Amino acid sequence: MAIAATAASVEVAAVEGGGGEASHRSPEELVAKAIAPVKPQYLRPPPVRSSGDSTGDGDVGKEKTGDGAGSGLVKEKKSKRQLKRERKQQVKSVTNMCTEVARTGNVDSCPFGSKCRFNHDLETYLAQKPADLEGTCPFDSEEKACPYGVTCRFLGTHKQNLIIQSQDLQRRKSHEINNLDKDLQKSLWKGKVKFPKADAQLKLLGLKGGKKERLETDGKQDEINDESVKERDKVEEESITDDESRPLKKSKNEVDAEGAHETSNGTCCVEEDCENEIAEGKIENNSPKDALKSSCKVDIVPKLQLREKKLIDFRGKLYLAPLTTVGNLPFRRICKGFGADVTCGEMAMCTNLLQGQASEWALLRRHPSEDLFGVQICGSYPDTVTRTVELVDSNCSVDFIDINMGCPIDVVVNRGAGSALLTKPMRMKSVIRAASGIIDRPLTVKVRTGYFEGRNRIDSLVADIYNWGASALTIHGRSRQQRYSKLADWDYISKCSNNAPEELNVIGNGDVFSYCDWNKHMSQCPKLSTSMIARGALIKPWLFTEIKEQRHWDINSGERFNILKDFVRFGLEHWGSDNKGVETTRHFLLEWLSYTYRYVPIGLLDVVPQRLNWRPPSYYGRDDLETLMASDSAADWIRISEMLLGKVPEGFTFAPKHKSNAYDRAENG
Structure with a gap:
């Protein structure tokens, strides 16, 4: 043509x-x-x-x-009021067919009858419906009818008669995984979902509700005073260095996770409380040490060591980056077909997931072809991130959970999430420790080199990030201020990988656009586990095939089409x-x-x-x-x-x- x-x-x-x-x-x-x-x-x-x-x-x-x-x-x-008015008009439009009537082709099938707010006029709808598209319906088969019925744009190819009178016609079950359960969504709407593991872990770390971590802000973190940042960074870096000798101050009933219930000499961490209870007759004086420990009024979540977690070996695997907007499930299927080994869903905001927003939960969907799949979440505080991790871990089929601490988008950074966390290493510590302590699957972290250009800081935090509980660390070789300008700094990525413990998977990210780039970066950084592929896959998704076959593919226009x-x-x-x-x-x-x-x-x-x-x-x-x-x-x-x-x-x-x-x-x- x-x-x-x-x-x-x-x-x-x-x-x-x-x-x-x-x-x-x-x-x-x-x-x-x-x-x-x-x-x-x-x-x-x-x-x-x-x-x-x-x-x-x-x-x-x-x-x-x-x-x-x-x-x-x-x-x-258009203003929000205009958009809202247009949405209401769209609902009442003749083009907005009742889904039940559309599936069955029967006007009487809608359980709401005349009270239904959607259109029931089949004849009018069919008269103004756009022409069918070329091709065949992806849903219709000999066994099951298309769930979209009269509204399907491939109506003429349906194998069964459209006007089916059966009241038992059910929507085809989706082959995709991690669909949001309606009961769970309603519970999230009403705030009835409990997070026992997350709440216990937050209490254990003295972070209940995250109030200790929440600094007052005017929502304009892009306009951070440079001098105040320097001073704060200096204080925070000192606090990281001296963290073991100067732990966070805790109340009597708040216990550090690393020393929970038992100190280095084997005595009870709240022994003073236990002795008071013995004196008051609440506990018998001849109680064994185990009984004393069981009497302590602290909710304990056993801290999983990294060796107890299910680990993923990222070495040599082709990793498709989580890509906002374009990294959707159909695109990931395309990349899987070209040889991507690891895929990750688009970044989902923790607050939206906890509110049960269907559009945000759709970002967690997984196709069966994605055999090694993770989801990426983004949040500002330990409480929201930890509860989201527990929610995803309990209700989704994923192989790992990634926390985005490098997103440069203004709307994310202004909320204290994404790259904003790079200026707050103590909050990074709280988020990673709290989240990693409640799941047995790997927790990974993605960061940038730093917040400001010329002020890289991740190399000093690599070992700490592993000790806090991350099993893999992805480093994008640009700062937040650089966004996507300039080339990625692979020399700095190599420096970070050299500083990393042997057990930590370090993944590089930036400017991989051919198998030559892949080979160069992997040889330049011998301790790197793999290199993440992002924009290169967007521009040419067959890049994964080029890397695996070590060739330049002069793909023609027909193959691209x-x-x-x-x-x-x-x-x-x-x-x-x-x-x-x-x-x-x-x-x-x-x-x-x-x-x-x-x-x-x-x-x-x-x-x-x-x-x-x-x-x-x-x-x-x-x-x-x-x-x-x-x-x-x-x-x-x-x-x-x-x-x-x-x-x-x-x-x-x-x-x-x-x-x-x-x-x-x-x-x-």
């Missing part, structure tokens, strides 16, 4: 003055400027612009309409085959395409392999489809989605959620 390049893609400006300027430079000069050295015969000529035209390479990340016409109009920002087809199929299975599921799949496909266009085919490069920080110039592909895939225009991404999921709805708009600055900073060139 021939695909002509759209006008929108032709007029996209190439970085650094366009393909024209790139063609006048040698490959070495282009590499020095962090521009992908595309062969001159594939470069586009510089676009012709009018004097008033201000569109450029950075426009893709702005709020523009994406209706395929490339109008570039600014998307209207088949990967997108697989993603769409997995997405419809995950989000549903009704109109809502189709548009959700389209949204995440577009988010992914906002990364994949950065890939430059091997056959077009003068220098191989491509580096992650190279900015691709505007170029033609070897065929029309490859040219379309190279476009950085959102209108062209939408066109690709229409080839897979049909026409977009009227008024459809799209703006990428992530606006990486890795291609915009002068430091990269």
Whole structure:
């Protein structure tokens, strides 16, 4: 199928003055400027612009309409009240069919009858329903009918007659694992879920409720005074160094986990209380020591040593990083198919999980093909993190739990979570010790090199993080302040791995985009267990195959398009085959395409392999489809989605959620 390049893609400006300027430079000069050295015969000529035209390479990340016409109009920002009103109108809309009526095709099947707030008018719905998509329904089979019934966008391919009168038709059981139980969700809503292990551990460590750790803040941690940070860091570093000689002050009934119930000489840690009870006649004087210990009024959680935990050997395994927004279950299935050994769900906020938010719990779902799977959580205080760990451990099938202490996103950092914890090592200690003490599966931690650029601090905490209870530590080779600008500091990652105990799995992260990068980093850091792959997998998910087979894969446009087809199929299975599921799949496909266009085919490069920080110039592909895939225009991404999921709805708009600055900073060139 021939695909002509759209006008929108032709007029996209190439970085650094366009393909024209790139063609006048040698490959070495282009590499020095962090521009992908595309062969001159594939470069586009510089676009012709009018004097008033201000569109450029950075426009893709702005709020523009994406209706395929490339109008570039600014998307209207709506207030919360407007959005709420629109949601109410959508519920009452004829397009919002009652799920029970949709499944059975019977208007009388809804248990709420006329009181149901959703639409029951089948004829009107079918009259305005969008045309069916090409392909077959991913749910319908000889044994079971599609759970989406009349709302399925593959209605014409259903093997069974649509209007089924059976009242016993049940939704197909999902093949995915870790679905949120409705009873558990209601209990979380009402605050009725108990956390006995977490509460006992927090009490044991003197962290009940986390009140001792909660410093008053105005919510503007991005504006931290530098001098106060220096002073606080100095105090905290001293407190870590002298932690064993100057333990936290505890009340009579609060006992340190490392010395719980018994001191080094074997005496009861609250012997004074026991003697008082003997004097009062509550305990017989001839009670053995075990009886004295059992009488102590302290809730004890046995502290698991690392050797007692179920450990995971990460050495040599290809680890797909937890990726916000794009690291969803369908994308992880794609990466598993290309050879990823370890997968991890998207970062989930502890407070949202404890509140029973269905959208947050969806991030914990696991596909059966993910044989080594973990979930990543993020929280500010020991109480929320520890209770979340107990909740996940009790209700989900996971192999490990990862705590994110490196997320640079403002909304996370302003709440005291993510990278904000790098400025509070004592709170890091409290979180890791409390969480690791209540589960027998591995607890891992992900960090950055530090909060501020030029002030790396994780190398001094690596051994402590292991002693606090982590079985693996992932180090992203950038500070929070750097975000994703500049290259990752692998020399510093190597230094951290050299400081780590032998038992601790240290995992490096940053700028792996070819098997050459993988080999270089693993040889540079001999004590490293493995290297995590993040943006490299987003841009080319076949990177895992390249590493395992030690080759550069000059993948053609047809093979890349088949990967997108697989993603769409997995997405419809995950989000549903009704109109809502189709548009959700389209949204995440577009988010992914906002990364994949950065890939430059091997056959077009003068220098191989491509580096992650190279900015691709505007170029033609070897065929029309490859040219379309190279476009950085959102209108062209939408066109690709229409080839897979049909026409977009009227008024459809799209703006990428992530606006990486890795291609915009002068430091990269």
